[in-house]
Amino acid sequence: MRFIAAISLLFVTLFVTSPLKANEVNFYAWGGSSEVNSYLRWVQKELKAEGIQLRHNKVADASEVVKQLIDGRSNVDIIWINGENFHALKKAGALRPITYEIKALNNISPELNWQSDFGEPVEELEVPWGVGQFNLISRPGLFSQKAVSAEALLNAAWDNKGRISYPKPPDFHGTTFLKSLLLSLYPQQREVFQQPVSEVDANEWTKPLWHYLDKLHPLLWQQGENFPSSAGEQISYLANGQLLMAVSFNPNDYQTLVNHGRLPAGVERHTLSDEAITNNHYLAIPVSSNNAEAAKAVIEFLLSEKAQERKADTNRWGDPSVLKRTQKGDKSSALLEPTDDFHASWQNYLEREWSARYQ
Numbered sequence: 001m002r003f004i005a006a007i008s009l010l011f012v013t014l015f016v017t018s019p020l021k022a023n024e025v026n027f028y029a030w031g032g033s034s035e036v037n038s039y040l041r042w043v044q045k046e047l048k049a050e051g052i053q054l055r056h057n058k059v060a061d062a063s064e065v066v067k068q069l070i071d072g073r074s075n076v077d078i079i080w081i082n083g084e085n086f087h088a089l090k091k092a093g094a095l096r097p098i099t100y101e102i103k104a105l106n107n108i109s110p111e112l113n114w115q116s117d118f119g120e121p122v123e124e125l126e127v128p129w130g131v132g133q134f135n136l137i138s139r140p141g142l143f144s145q146k147a148v149s150a151e152a153l154l155n156a157a158w159d160n161k162g163r164i165s166y167p168k169p170p171d172f173h174g175t176t177f178l179k180s181l182l183l184s185l186y187p188q189q190r191e192v193f194q195q196p197v198s199e200v201d202a203n204e205w206t207k208p209l210w211h212y213l214d215k216l217h218p219l220l221w222q223q224g225e226n227f228p229s230s231a232g233e234q235i236s237y238l239a240n241g242q243l244l245m246a247v248s249f250n251p252n253d254y255q256t257l258v259n260h261g262r263l264p265a266g267v268e269r270h271t272l273s274d275e276a277i278t279n280n281h282y283l284a285i286p287v288s289s290n291n292a293e294a295a296k297a298v299i300e301f302l303l304s305e306k307a308q309e310r311k312a313d314t315n316r317w318g319d320p321s322v323l324k325r326t327q328k329g330d331k332s333s334a335l336l337e338p339t340d341d342f343h344a345s346w347q348n349y350l351e352r353e354w355s356a357r358y359q
Contacts, residue, residue: 023294024053028065029080031058032232035256035317042310047301052294069094069286076288077295081126082281083118083172087344089284090125096287097124101296104303109324114280119194119343126282129302130311131320133251133276133336134176137235139244140266147274150184150212156245157219163244165220167234168227170351173247176277178350179342182209184273190339197345206350210357217358224358239263251276251336252318259315271336278338280322 031037040056047054059065059080066085068074070092081089089095099105105127108114114128115121136148142156157164167174183190185208192200217224221243228234228243235253237243239262250256257263283302285295301307308321320335 023051023291023297024055025077025291025294025298026055026057026075027078027080027298028057028059028062028074028076029078030060030062031056032060032230033317035260036319039311039317043302043307046307047298050297050301052297054298063088069288072288074286074288075290076286077291078289078298079284079286080129080281081284082132082279083341084344084347086117086122086126086282086284087120089286090120090123094286094288095125095284096289096292098285098296098299099124099127102127102299102303104300107303107305107323109322111324112280112322113340114282114322117282117344118279118341118347119196119345122282126284127299127303128280128322129283130281130322131251131278131335132249132281133278133338134173134180134247134249134272135251135254135276135336136270136272137238137246137248137254137257137263138268138270139238140268142244143268143270146270148270148272150181150273153181153272154212154216154219157216160244161219162221162223163242165222165224165227165234165237165243165245166247167231168229169354171230172347173231173234173249174227175347175350175354176249176341177247177272178209178354179346180272180277181212182206183275183277183339185209185212187274193342193346194340196343197349202346202349206353210353213354213358235263238267250317250319252312252314252320255314256316256318269336273339274337275339276336277341278336279341 044054062081062085065074065076065079066088069076069089108128112128143152166177169175192205228237231247234243234246238246254267254269258265283299285292289295305323308323311317311319312321
């Protein structure tokens, strides 16, 4: 009996004193950037000390994860989204309201227009994580002005045949390139693109874009028969000299990539049209999350001053902070002059029409 009692006491002692298994949180986030991946590895280490095991499930196309969530076939606890992907998840009722539960939202910049995501009201279903601004990164001297018009881009393509391109839609950088051209072609009528595509004569409004691309494509890299598959691939071509221009949705990329030795010093940042298409990217928790409480703790950390300062540092990721202030100040460069992104419904329309004409 004493032996059994001793074994029982040992079992109880081990059970009580052994550390609990860390909460596991599956974070589905884009994996196409070494800077983002490195940042999230740091986040994993920080959260591990708090008893949370964060798994970065690297995503190539968020829409595929969205389909899985809608079909009930995913283990997502947190997803990094915006735009049409948010719109699809909201329509399907696949996201849980969280904004009233995230205390860090009290520190969000009041200048951040985050309650609308590509024209779709957020309605407590996601929280802002960073700021995206579409921009061009070029070799010195390619463009004479900081704001590049559609006409100036066409002239540069004439002067540098085969040295300019853009990512192939439906890559979101490529689709935003098309949007920016539309803003340059319609500088005084931007409110049209804030409306759902079904409420305007989209065919008529996009005619100048297709006429423009018909002139531009023969001047592009590989005569417009092929396109870089992503912004990352285009940046690689800029780095090795095949191309003179790349695109980015991070306004600090031109500096971050130089700091990391991936682009030569002296590259320049430009807007395509007179203002940069600007949006926020968000974090959301699906209704189907198996660990929503731990997921909220992860979001609180990602919106902390410590995490946002590190994210904004151009020696690391360089993604702008969403906070209204920091004690040390972030190390990011100034934001570009912003303009709102298109309503989410334009995304699929532009991608479908572009593919029908050029593929």
